[in-house]
Amino acid sequence: MKSVLVAEDHAIVRLGITAIIRDLISQVNIVETDNFDSAIQLLSEHPFELLVLDINIPGGNNLQMMSAVRLRQPDIRILIFSGYDEQLFGINYLQAGADGYLVKHAPEEEIRKAITTMMNNEKYLSEGIKEQLVQRISPHRSFSTPANPLLVLSGRETEVMHLLIKGTSVLHIAQTLSLQITTVSTYKSRIFEKLEISNIIELAEKVKLYSN
Amino acid sequence: MKSVLVAEDHAIVRLGITAIIRDLISQVNIVETDNFDSAIQLLSEHPFELLVLDINIPGGNNLQMMSAVRLRQPDIRILIFSGYDEQLFGINYLQAGADGYLVKHAPEEEIRKAITTMMNNEKYLSEGIKEQLVQRISPHRSFSTPANPLLVLSGRETEVMHLLIKGTSVLHIAQTLSLQITTVSTYKSRIFEKLEISNIIELAEKVKLYSN
DNA sequence: TTATTCTGTAGTAATAATACTACCAGCACT
DNA sequence: AGTGCTGGTAGTATTATTACTACAGAATAA
Numbered sequence: 108m109k110s111v112l113v114a115e116d117h118a119i120v121r122l123g124i125t126a127i128i129r130d131l132i133s134q135v136n137i138v139e140t141d142n143f144d145s146a147i148q149l150l151s152e153h154p155f156e157l158l159v160l161d162i163n164i165p166g167g168n169n170l171q172m173m174s175a176v177r178l179r180q181p182d183i184r185i186l187i188f189s190g191y192d193e194q195l196f197g198i199n200y201l202q203a204g205a206d207g208y209l210v211k212h213a214p215e216e217e218i219r220k221a222i223t224t225m226m227n228n229e230k231y232l233s234e235g236i237k238e239q240l241v242q243r244i245s246p247h248r249s250f251s252t253p254a255n256p257l258l259v260l261s262g263r264e265t266e267v268m269h270l271l272i273k274g275t276s277v278l279h280i281a282q283t284l285s286l287q288i289t290t291v292s293t294y295k296s297r298i299f300e301k302l303e304i305s306n307i308i309e310l311a312e313k314v315k316l317y318s319n
Numbered sequence: 320m321k322s323v324l325v326a327e328d329h330a331i332v333r334l335g336i337t338a339i340i341r342d343l344i345s346q347v348n349i350v351e352t353d354n355f356d357s358a359i360q361l362l363s364e365h366p367f368e369l370l371v372l373d374i375n376i377p378g379g380n381n382l383q384m385m386s387a388v389r390l391r392q393p394d395i396r397i398l399i400f401s402g403y404d405e406q407l408f409g410i411n412y413l414q415a416g417a418d419g420y421l422v423k424h425a426p427e428e429e430i431r432k433a434i435t436t437m438m439n440n441e442k443y444l445s446e447g448i449k450e451q452l453v454q455r456i457s458p459h460r461s462f463s464t465p466a467n468p469l470l471v472l473s474g475r476e477t478e479v480m481h482l483l484i485k486g487t488s489v490l491h492i493a494q495t496l497s498l499q500i501t502t503v504s505t506y507k508s509r510i511f512e513k514l515e516i517s518n519i520i521e522l523a524e525k526v527k528l529y530s531n
Numbered sequence: 532t533t534a535t536t537c538t539g540t541a542g543t544a545a546t547a548a549t550a551c552t553a554c555c556a557g558c559a560c561t
Numbered sequence: 562a563g564t565g566c567t568g569g570t571a572g573t574a575t576t577a578t579t580a581c582t583a584c585a586g587a588a589t590a591a
Contacts, residue, residue: 118427119339123331126338215330261538274520277578290540292579297538307519308486473568489548502570504549509568 109226110136110153114146115161115188120211124159124188127218132226143167143175150179157225160205162189162196169284170262173204184225196269197236199262207231255317259301267294272311321438322348322365326358327373327400332423336371336400339430344438355379355387362391369437374401374412385416396437419443468529471513479506484523 111128115121121139128137138153140146143166150158158176162168176185186207187200197208207230209221217233224231260268270280277295281288304310323340327333333351340349350365352358355378362370370388372379388397398419399412413420419442421433429445436443472480482492489507493500516522 117332117424119332119335119423119425119430120329121335122338122427123334126334127331211331212329215334218331263539272520274518276518278576286539287541288578289542292577293540296579306486306488308484308523311520311523475569490546498569499571500548501572504547505570508549 108134108136109157110138110155111157111159112146112149112155113137113139113159114141114143114164114167115139115159116141116164117161120161120188124218127215128222131219131222141165143172147175147179150176150183154180155183157184157186157222159186159188159222162187162200169266170199170203173200177204184228186221186225186231196265197233198258199265201232201236202262208233208236210235256302257314257317260298264294264298264301267291268298268310268314271295271298271307272314274307320346320348321369322350322367323369323371324358324361324367325349325351325371326353326355326376326379327351327371328353328376329373332373332400336430339427340434343431343434353377355384359387359391362388362395366392367395369396369398369434371398371400371434372417374399382412382415385412389416396440398433398437398443413444420445468514468525472510476506476510476513479503480510480522480526483507483510483519484526486519 109132111132113121113124113128115124118141121141125137125139128135138149138155140149141164143164146158146160146164146167149155158180160167160172160176173185176183184207185205186209187197187205188209188211189196189200190211201208207221207225209218209231210233213221213233221231221233257265257268266284267280270283275283277291278288280286281291284291298310299305302310302313304313321344323344325333325336325340327336330353333353337349337351340347350361350367352361353376355376358370358372358376358379361367372384372388385397388395396419397417398421399417400421400423401412402423419433419437421430421443422445425433425445433443433445478496479492482495487495489503490500492498493503496503510522511517514522514525516525
Protein backbone atom coordinates (compact mmCIF):
# COMPACT_ATOMS: atom_id res chain seq x y z
CA MET A 108 0.00 0.00 0.00
CA LYS A 109 1.39 3.35 -1.07
CA SER A 110 1.53 6.25 1.34
CA VAL A 111 1.29 9.92 0.42
CA LEU A 112 1.72 12.94 2.64
CA VAL A 113 -0.10 16.09 1.64
CA ALA A 114 1.30 19.19 3.32
CA GLU A 115 -0.89 22.11 2.40
CA ASP A 116 -2.68 24.62 4.55
CA HIS A 117 -5.79 25.22 2.48
CA ALA A 118 -8.39 22.61 3.32
CA ILE A 119 -10.15 22.74 -0.04
CA VAL A 120 -6.94 22.31 -1.92
CA ARG A 121 -6.11 19.31 0.25
CA LEU A 122 -9.50 17.92 -0.56
CA GLY A 123 -8.89 18.37 -4.25
CA ILE A 124 -5.49 16.73 -4.16
CA THR A 125 -6.80 13.90 -2.07
CA ALA A 126 -9.63 13.34 -4.51
CA ILE A 127 -7.24 13.13 -7.43
CA ILE A 128 -4.82 10.82 -5.70
CA ARG A 129 -7.55 8.45 -4.57
CA ASP A 130 -8.85 8.42 -8.07
CA LEU A 131 -5.46 7.62 -9.54
CA ILE A 132 -4.27 5.06 -7.04
CA SER A 133 -6.72 2.51 -5.78
CA GLN A 134 -4.87 1.33 -2.70
CA VAL A 135 -3.48 4.42 -1.06
CA ASN A 136 -3.01 5.83 2.37
CA ILE A 137 -3.17 9.61 2.42
CA VAL A 138 -2.06 11.65 5.39
CA GLU A 139 -2.77 15.36 5.50
CA THR A 140 -1.22 18.19 7.45
CA ASP A 141 -1.49 21.93 7.34
CA ASN A 142 1.88 23.00 8.66
CA PHE A 143 5.48 22.15 8.06
CA ASP A 144 6.48 21.23 11.57
CA SER A 145 3.96 18.46 11.80
CA ALA A 146 4.89 17.36 8.31
CA ILE A 147 8.44 16.84 9.52
CA GLN A 148 7.11 15.06 12.53
CA LEU A 149 5.10 12.68 10.36
CA LEU A 150 8.05 12.11 8.08
CA SER A 151 10.13 10.99 11.04
CA GLU A 152 7.48 8.52 12.05
CA HIS A 153 6.23 6.87 8.89
CA PRO A 154 7.63 6.16 5.46
CA PHE A 155 5.97 7.86 2.49
CA GLU A 156 6.41 7.42 -1.24
CA LEU A 157 5.34 10.94 -2.11
CA LEU A 158 5.19 14.31 -0.42
CA VAL A 159 3.02 16.99 -1.95
CA LEU A 160 4.32 20.20 -0.46
CA ASP A 161 2.88 23.69 -0.61
CA ILE A 162 5.66 26.27 -0.72
CA ASN A 163 3.67 28.67 1.36
CA ILE A 164 2.96 26.26 4.15
CA PRO A 165 3.10 27.76 7.65
CA GLY A 166 6.38 27.01 9.32
CA GLY A 167 8.10 26.41 6.01
CA ASN A 168 8.40 28.74 3.11
CA ASN A 169 12.03 28.36 2.32
CA LEU A 170 14.47 26.24 0.40
CA GLN A 171 15.74 24.52 3.51
CA MET A 172 12.51 22.57 3.56
CA MET A 173 14.04 20.27 0.96
CA SER A 174 16.96 19.19 3.09
CA ALA A 175 14.78 18.97 6.17
CA VAL A 176 12.65 16.44 4.33
CA ARG A 177 15.52 14.52 2.77
CA LEU A 178 17.18 14.21 6.13
CA ARG A 179 14.22 12.10 7.27
CA GLN A 180 13.46 10.29 4.07
CA PRO A 181 16.21 10.42 1.48
CA ASP A 182 14.21 8.60 -1.17
CA ILE A 183 10.86 10.28 -0.90
CA ARG A 184 9.52 12.00 -4.01
CA ILE A 185 8.89 15.66 -3.37
CA LEU A 186 6.28 17.41 -5.47
CA ILE A 187 6.29 21.14 -4.91
CA PHE A 188 2.89 22.68 -5.16
CA SER A 189 3.08 26.41 -5.51
CA GLY A 190 0.69 29.29 -5.63
CA TYR A 191 0.39 31.84 -8.29
CA ASP A 192 3.13 34.27 -7.34
CA GLU A 193 5.73 31.72 -6.53
CA GLN A 194 6.08 30.34 -10.00
CA LEU A 195 9.48 31.87 -10.26
CA PHE A 196 10.51 29.84 -7.35
CA GLY A 197 10.23 26.57 -9.14
CA ILE A 198 13.72 26.26 -10.39
CA ASN A 199 15.26 27.05 -7.09
CA TYR A 200 13.29 24.34 -5.39
CA LEU A 201 14.20 21.84 -8.03
CA GLN A 202 17.83 22.72 -7.56
CA ALA A 203 17.39 22.35 -3.85
CA GLY A 204 16.20 18.79 -4.26
CA ALA A 205 12.54 18.66 -5.27
CA ASP A 206 11.50 16.10 -7.87
CA GLY A 207 8.58 17.87 -9.38
CA TYR A 208 6.93 21.22 -9.55
CA LEU A 209 3.32 22.10 -10.06
CA VAL A 210 1.42 25.37 -9.89
CA LYS A 211 -1.91 25.51 -8.14
CA HIS A 212 -3.71 26.87 -11.12
CA ALA A 213 -2.66 23.97 -13.34
CA PRO A 214 -5.49 22.24 -15.14
CA GLU A 215 -6.71 18.96 -13.70
CA GLU A 216 -5.06 16.92 -16.41
CA GLU A 217 -1.67 18.33 -15.59
CA ILE A 218 -2.08 17.63 -11.92
CA ARG A 219 -3.00 14.03 -12.65
CA LYS A 220 -0.07 13.69 -14.96
CA ALA A 221 2.31 15.13 -12.42
CA ILE A 222 1.18 12.77 -9.72
CA THR A 223 1.29 9.66 -11.89
CA THR A 224 4.67 10.61 -13.23
CA MET A 225 6.02 11.15 -9.77
CA MET A 226 4.60 7.91 -8.43
CA ASN A 227 6.39 6.27 -11.31
CA ASN A 228 9.63 7.52 -9.90
CA GLU A 229 10.21 10.05 -12.62
CA LYS A 230 10.62 13.78 -12.32
CA TYR A 231 7.84 16.08 -13.39
CA LEU A 232 8.32 19.57 -14.79
CA SER A 233 5.68 21.78 -16.31
CA GLU A 234 6.33 23.32 -19.70
CA GLY A 235 6.81 26.73 -18.17
CA ILE A 236 9.46 25.47 -15.82
CA LYS A 237 11.28 23.63 -18.56
CA GLU A 238 11.43 26.86 -20.49
CA GLN A 239 12.87 28.66 -17.50
CA LEU A 240 15.50 25.97 -17.18
CA VAL A 241 16.54 26.49 -20.76
CA GLN A 242 16.69 30.22 -20.25
CA ARG A 243 18.79 29.81 -17.18
CA ILE A 244 21.48 27.76 -18.81
CA SER A 245 21.66 29.95 -21.87
CA PRO A 246 21.41 33.45 -20.51
CA HIS A 247 23.09 35.04 -23.51
CA ARG A 248 20.00 35.11 -25.57
CA SER A 249 19.12 36.68 -28.84
CA PHE A 250 17.12 39.87 -29.11
CA SER A 251 14.05 37.99 -30.31
CA THR A 252 13.42 36.25 -26.97
CA PRO A 253 13.54 38.71 -24.14
CA ALA A 254 14.93 36.96 -21.10
CA ASN A 255 12.94 37.02 -17.94
CA PRO A 256 14.87 39.45 -15.74
CA LEU A 257 13.58 37.70 -12.64
CA LEU A 258 15.75 34.75 -13.50
CA VAL A 259 18.91 36.66 -12.73
CA LEU A 260 17.99 36.49 -9.06
CA SER A 261 19.63 33.84 -6.94
CA GLY A 262 17.65 31.43 -4.81
CA ARG A 263 17.88 33.43 -1.64
CA GLU A 264 17.19 36.65 -3.47
CA THR A 265 14.09 35.15 -4.99
CA GLU A 266 12.88 34.08 -1.58
CA VAL A 267 13.30 37.57 -0.23
CA MET A 268 11.70 39.05 -3.32
CA HIS A 269 8.72 36.86 -2.85
CA LEU A 270 8.22 38.10 0.68
CA LEU A 271 8.81 41.69 -0.33
CA ILE A 272 6.02 41.72 -2.86
CA LYS A 273 3.66 40.53 -0.22
CA GLY A 274 4.40 43.70 1.67
CA THR A 275 6.53 42.06 4.33
CA SER A 276 8.92 44.41 6.11
CA VAL A 277 12.66 43.89 6.12
CA LEU A 278 12.55 43.23 9.83
CA HIS A 279 9.86 40.62 9.48
CA ILE A 280 11.64 38.94 6.60
CA ALA A 281 14.77 38.75 8.70
CA GLN A 282 12.82 37.03 11.45
CA THR A 283 11.08 34.69 9.05
CA LEU A 284 14.31 33.57 7.44
CA SER A 285 16.40 33.84 10.60
CA LEU A 286 18.82 36.33 9.10
CA GLN A 287 20.21 39.64 10.22
CA ILE A 288 18.21 42.66 9.19
CA THR A 289 21.20 43.99 7.33
CA THR A 290 21.51 40.77 5.41
CA VAL A 291 17.99 41.05 4.19
CA SER A 292 18.66 44.64 3.35
CA THR A 293 21.63 43.57 1.27
CA TYR A 294 19.44 41.14 -0.64
CA LYS A 295 16.91 43.82 -1.19
CA SER A 296 19.53 46.15 -2.60
CA ARG A 297 20.86 43.45 -4.87
CA ILE A 298 17.38 42.65 -6.10
CA PHE A 299 16.72 46.30 -6.88
CA GLU A 300 20.07 46.60 -8.57
CA LYS A 301 19.66 43.49 -10.67
CA LEU A 302 16.18 44.39 -11.75
CA GLU A 303 17.09 48.03 -12.23
CA ILE A 304 14.31 49.34 -10.08
CA SER A 305 14.17 51.55 -7.04
CA ASN A 306 11.11 50.78 -5.01
CA ILE A 307 8.73 48.02 -4.01
CA ILE A 308 5.95 49.17 -6.26
CA GLU A 309 8.16 48.71 -9.28
CA LEU A 310 9.22 45.35 -7.95
CA ALA A 311 5.62 44.25 -7.62
CA GLU A 312 4.87 45.42 -11.13
CA LYS A 313 7.87 43.74 -12.62
CA VAL A 314 7.12 40.48 -10.91
CA LYS A 315 3.52 40.59 -11.99
CA LEU A 316 4.59 41.35 -15.52
CA TYR A 317 7.06 38.53 -15.81
CA SER A 318 5.51 35.79 -13.79
CA ASN A 319 2.82 34.65 -16.12
CA MET B 320 -32.61 17.75 -8.02
CA LYS B 321 -30.59 20.72 -6.85
CA SER B 322 -28.18 22.48 -9.18
CA VAL B 323 -25.00 24.27 -8.20
CA LEU B 324 -22.69 26.34 -10.34
CA VAL B 325 -19.06 26.50 -9.30
CA ALA B 326 -17.20 29.41 -10.88
CA GLU B 327 -13.57 29.15 -9.92
CA ASP B 328 -10.50 29.06 -12.06
CA HIS B 329 -8.31 26.73 -10.03
CA ALA B 330 -9.04 23.15 -10.96
CA ILE B 331 -8.02 21.67 -7.61
CA VAL B 332 -10.15 24.09 -5.71
CA ARG B 333 -13.08 23.20 -7.95
CA LEU B 334 -12.40 19.58 -7.20
CA GLY B 335 -12.40 20.26 -3.50
CA ILE B 336 -15.64 22.22 -3.58
CA THR B 337 -17.27 19.62 -5.74
CA ALA B 338 -16.23 16.87 -3.37
CA ILE B 339 -17.73 18.68 -0.41
CA ILE B 340 -20.97 19.49 -2.17
CA ARG B 341 -21.44 15.94 -3.38
CA ASP B 342 -20.80 14.73 0.10
CA LEU B 343 -23.35 17.11 1.60
CA ILE B 344 -26.13 16.77 -0.95
CA SER B 345 -26.91 13.37 -2.30
CA GLN B 346 -28.86 14.33 -5.37
CA VAL B 347 -27.03 17.23 -6.93
CA ASN B 348 -26.07 18.47 -10.33
CA ILE B 349 -22.82 20.40 -10.28
CA VAL B 350 -21.68 22.53 -13.18
CA GLU B 351 -18.17 23.96 -13.22
CA THR B 352 -16.65 26.86 -15.07
CA ASP B 353 -13.37 28.67 -14.88
CA ASN B 354 -14.31 32.10 -16.12
CA PHE B 355 -17.00 34.64 -15.46
CA ASP B 356 -18.29 35.06 -18.98
CA SER B 357 -19.22 31.45 -19.33
CA ALA B 358 -20.69 31.53 -15.84
CA ILE B 359 -23.04 34.26 -16.98
CA GLN B 360 -23.79 32.27 -20.07
CA LEU B 361 -24.69 29.23 -17.98
CA LEU B 362 -26.81 31.32 -15.66
CA SER B 363 -28.86 32.54 -18.61
CA GLU B 364 -29.47 29.01 -19.73
CA HIS B 365 -30.21 26.97 -16.63
CA PRO B 366 -31.59 27.65 -13.19
CA PHE B 367 -29.29 27.11 -10.22
CA GLU B 368 -29.92 27.16 -6.49
CA LEU B 369 -26.40 28.15 -5.58
CA LEU B 370 -23.47 29.91 -7.18
CA VAL B 371 -20.04 29.52 -5.64
CA LEU B 372 -18.05 32.40 -7.02
CA ASP B 373 -14.35 33.10 -6.81
CA ILE B 374 -13.74 36.84 -6.61
CA ASN B 375 -10.63 36.53 -8.68
CA ILE B 376 -12.23 34.68 -11.53
CA PRO B 377 -10.99 35.70 -14.97
CA GLY B 378 -13.41 38.07 -16.61
CA GLY B 379 -14.89 39.09 -13.31
CA ASN B 380 -13.15 40.50 -10.30
CA ASN B 381 -15.43 43.34 -9.45
CA LEU B 382 -18.56 44.19 -7.54
CA GLN B 383 -20.61 44.40 -10.68
CA MET B 384 -20.51 40.64 -10.85
CA MET B 385 -23.28 40.61 -8.28
CA SER B 386 -25.77 42.52 -10.38
CA ALA B 387 -24.74 40.65 -13.49
CA VAL B 388 -25.71 37.44 -11.74
CA ARG B 389 -28.92 38.76 -10.16
CA LEU B 390 -30.05 40.06 -13.50
CA ARG B 391 -30.20 36.48 -14.75
CA GLN B 392 -31.34 34.76 -11.61
CA PRO B 393 -32.74 37.07 -8.95
CA ASP B 394 -33.21 34.33 -6.39
CA ILE B 395 -29.95 32.44 -6.68
CA ARG B 396 -27.81 32.18 -3.56
CA ILE B 397 -24.39 33.66 -4.13
CA LEU B 398 -21.50 32.38 -2.04
CA ILE B 399 -18.38 34.45 -2.53
CA PHE B 400 -15.22 32.46 -2.31
CA SER B 401 -12.23 34.67 -1.88
CA GLY B 402 -8.49 34.31 -1.72
CA TYR B 403 -6.36 35.40 1.12
CA ASP B 404 -5.67 38.99 0.17
CA GLU B 405 -9.20 39.92 -0.68
CA GLN B 406 -10.54 39.32 2.79
CA LEU B 407 -10.93 43.00 3.32
CA PHE B 408 -13.41 43.28 0.56
CA GLY B 409 -15.89 40.74 1.81
CA ILE B 410 -18.22 43.30 3.21
CA ASN B 411 -18.39 45.16 -0.03
CA TYR B 412 -19.51 42.04 -1.85
CA LEU B 413 -22.14 41.34 0.74
CA GLN B 414 -23.43 44.84 0.36
CA ALA B 415 -23.43 44.39 -3.37
CA GLY B 416 -25.76 41.46 -3.05
CA ALA B 417 -23.88 38.30 -2.13
CA ASP B 418 -25.49 35.98 0.41
CA GLY B 419 -22.40 34.45 1.88
CA TYR B 420 -18.70 34.94 2.11
CA LEU B 421 -15.99 32.37 2.58
CA VAL B 422 -12.22 32.61 2.46
CA LYS B 423 -10.25 29.96 0.65
CA HIS B 424 -8.17 29.12 3.65
CA ALA B 425 -11.19 28.33 5.77
CA PRO B 426 -11.11 24.95 7.49
CA GLU B 427 -13.18 22.18 5.98
CA GLU B 428 -15.82 22.36 8.67
CA GLU B 429 -16.49 25.99 7.94
CA ILE B 430 -16.83 25.35 4.26
CA ARG B 431 -19.34 22.59 4.87
CA LYS B 432 -21.26 24.79 7.22
CA ALA B 433 -21.30 27.64 4.76
CA ILE B 434 -22.65 25.48 1.99
CA THR B 435 -25.34 23.80 4.08
CA THR B 436 -26.40 27.12 5.52
CA MET B 437 -26.66 28.64 2.09
CA MET B 438 -28.60 25.72 0.66
CA ASN B 439 -30.99 26.25 3.53
CA ASN B 440 -31.68 29.69 2.20
CA GLU B 441 -29.90 31.46 4.99
CA LYS B 442 -26.99 33.87 4.78
CA TYR B 443 -23.55 32.77 5.85
CA LEU B 444 -20.88 35.00 7.33
CA SER B 445 -17.61 33.88 8.80
CA GLU B 446 -16.66 35.08 12.26
CA GLY B 447 -14.05 37.37 10.81
CA ILE B 448 -16.52 39.07 8.55
CA LYS B 449 -19.03 39.46 11.34
CA GLU B 450 -16.38 41.15 13.35
CA GLN B 451 -15.61 43.52 10.52
CA LEU B 452 -19.27 44.33 10.29
CA VAL B 453 -19.40 45.18 13.96
CA GLN B 454 -16.28 47.26 13.70
CA ARG B 455 -17.68 49.11 10.81
CA ILE B 456 -20.78 50.23 12.62
CA SER B 457 -19.30 50.93 16.00
CA PRO B 458 -16.36 53.25 15.35
CA HIS B 459 -16.35 56.94 14.91
CA ARG B 460 -17.92 56.93 11.50
CA SER B 461 -21.53 57.09 10.45
CA PHE B 462 -23.37 53.98 9.41
CA SER B 463 -23.27 54.58 5.70
CA THR B 464 -20.20 52.72 4.60
CA PRO B 465 -18.93 54.23 1.44
CA ALA B 466 -18.89 51.67 -1.32
CA ASN B 467 -15.46 52.92 -2.19
CA PRO B 468 -13.17 53.12 0.82
CA LEU B 469 -10.88 55.46 -1.04
CA LEU B 470 -13.55 58.10 -0.66
CA VAL B 471 -12.89 58.43 3.05
CA LEU B 472 -9.58 60.06 2.26
CA SER B 473 -9.36 63.82 2.37
CA GLY B 474 -8.04 65.84 -0.52
CA ARG B 475 -4.52 66.13 0.75
CA GLU B 476 -4.48 62.50 1.76
CA THR B 477 -5.58 61.50 -1.72
CA GLU B 478 -2.77 63.54 -3.23
CA VAL B 479 -0.24 61.79 -1.07
CA MET B 480 -1.84 58.44 -1.77
CA HIS B 481 -1.42 58.92 -5.49
CA LEU B 482 2.24 59.66 -5.11
CA LEU B 483 2.73 56.73 -2.77
CA ILE B 484 1.35 54.19 -5.19
CA LYS B 485 3.78 55.41 -7.78
CA GLY B 486 6.55 54.37 -5.46
CA THR B 487 7.50 57.89 -4.42
CA SER B 488 9.38 58.11 -1.14
CA VAL B 489 8.13 60.11 1.79
CA LEU B 490 11.07 62.47 1.42
CA HIS B 491 10.38 63.07 -2.23
CA ILE B 492 6.69 63.61 -1.62
CA ALA B 493 7.55 66.18 1.02
CA GLN B 494 9.69 68.04 -1.47
CA THR B 495 7.10 67.81 -4.20
CA LEU B 496 4.34 69.19 -2.03
CA SER B 497 6.59 71.52 -0.03
CA LEU B 498 5.74 69.94 3.25
CA GLN B 499 7.74 68.63 6.16
CA ILE B 500 8.68 64.98 5.97
CA THR B 501 6.84 64.33 9.17
CA THR B 502 3.73 65.88 7.76
CA VAL B 503 3.76 63.53 4.84
CA SER B 504 4.41 60.71 7.24
CA THR B 505 1.34 61.70 9.21
CA TYR B 506 -0.74 61.59 6.04
CA LYS B 507 0.65 58.23 5.24
CA SER B 508 -0.28 56.91 8.66
CA ARG B 509 -3.78 58.31 8.37
CA ILE B 510 -4.21 56.75 4.96
CA PHE B 511 -3.13 53.36 6.24
CA GLU B 512 -5.37 53.68 9.23
CA LYS B 513 -8.42 54.74 7.26
CA LEU B 514 -7.99 52.02 4.69
CA GLU B 515 -7.11 49.46 7.33
CA ILE B 516 -3.91 48.40 5.68
CA SER B 517 -0.31 48.27 6.78
CA ASN B 518 1.97 48.57 3.80
CA ILE B 519 2.32 50.08 0.35
CA ILE B 520 1.64 46.86 -1.48
CA GLU B 521 -1.76 46.61 0.12
CA LEU B 522 -2.35 50.25 -0.69
CA ALA B 523 -1.57 49.65 -4.33
CA GLU B 524 -3.85 46.64 -4.43
CA LYS B 525 -6.70 48.44 -2.78
CA VAL B 526 -6.39 51.41 -5.05
CA LYS B 527 -6.25 49.22 -8.11
CA LEU B 528 -9.31 47.34 -7.00
CA TYR B 529 -11.39 50.38 -6.30
CA SER B 530 -10.32 52.74 -8.98
CA ASN B 531 -11.75 51.11 -12.05
C1' DT C 532 43.92 25.64 -12.66
C1' DT C 533 43.97 30.03 -11.50
C1' DA C 534 41.47 34.34 -11.67
C1' DT C 535 37.10 36.34 -11.36
C1' DT C 536 32.48 36.86 -10.51
C1' DC C 537 28.39 35.41 -7.76
C1' DT C 538 26.13 34.19 -3.28
C1' DG C 539 25.16 34.09 1.32
C1' DT C 540 26.00 36.45 5.20
C1' DA C 541 26.82 40.50 8.41
C1' DG C 542 28.74 44.93 10.74
C1' DT C 543 29.05 50.15 11.24
C1' DA C 544 27.48 54.45 10.32
C1' DA C 545 24.23 57.23 8.19
C1' DT C 546 19.62 58.26 6.47
C1' DA C 547 14.65 57.57 6.06
C1' DA C 548 10.42 56.63 8.08
C1' DT C 549 7.31 56.17 12.04
C1' DA C 550 4.93 56.79 16.59
C1' DC C 551 3.29 59.85 19.41
C1' DT C 552 1.90 64.25 20.48
C1' DA C 553 0.34 68.74 19.49
C1' DC C 554 -2.02 72.90 17.64
C1' DC C 555 -5.30 75.55 15.25
C1' DA C 556 -9.09 76.24 12.01
C1' DG C 557 -13.37 74.78 10.23
C1' DC C 558 -17.72 72.29 10.61
C1' DA C 559 -21.48 69.96 12.66
C1' DC C 560 -24.39 69.17 16.28
C1' DT C 561 -26.53 70.54 20.86
C1' DA D 562 -21.42 79.27 22.44
C1' DG D 563 -19.68 75.14 23.73
C1' DT D 564 -18.19 70.28 22.52
C1' DG D 565 -16.27 67.22 19.56
C1' DC D 566 -14.37 65.58 15.19
C1' DT D 567 -11.84 66.16 10.73
C1' DG D 568 -8.15 68.15 8.16
C1' DG D 569 -3.77 70.38 7.51
C1' DT D 570 0.47 70.92 9.50
C1' DA D 571 4.76 69.88 12.25
C1' DG D 572 8.23 68.62 16.18
C1' DT D 573 10.80 65.07 19.11
C1' DA D 574 12.31 60.75 19.97
C1' DT D 575 12.54 56.25 18.37
C1' DT D 576 12.81 52.58 14.79
C1' DA D 577 13.52 50.86 10.34
C1' DT D 578 16.07 50.86 6.33
C1' DT D 579 19.97 51.76 3.52
C1' DA D 580 24.90 52.54 1.95
C1' DC D 581 29.03 50.96 2.08
C1' DT D 582 32.22 47.57 3.16
C1' DA D 583 33.79 42.99 4.00
C1' DC D 584 34.70 38.12 3.63
C1' DA D 585 34.52 33.22 2.62
C1' DG D 586 32.86 29.54 -0.23
C1' DA D 587 30.72 28.23 -4.84
C1' DA D 588 30.53 28.64 -9.51
C1' DT D 589 32.43 29.88 -13.73
C1' DA D 590 35.40 31.58 -17.12
C1' DA D 591 39.97 31.95 -19.11
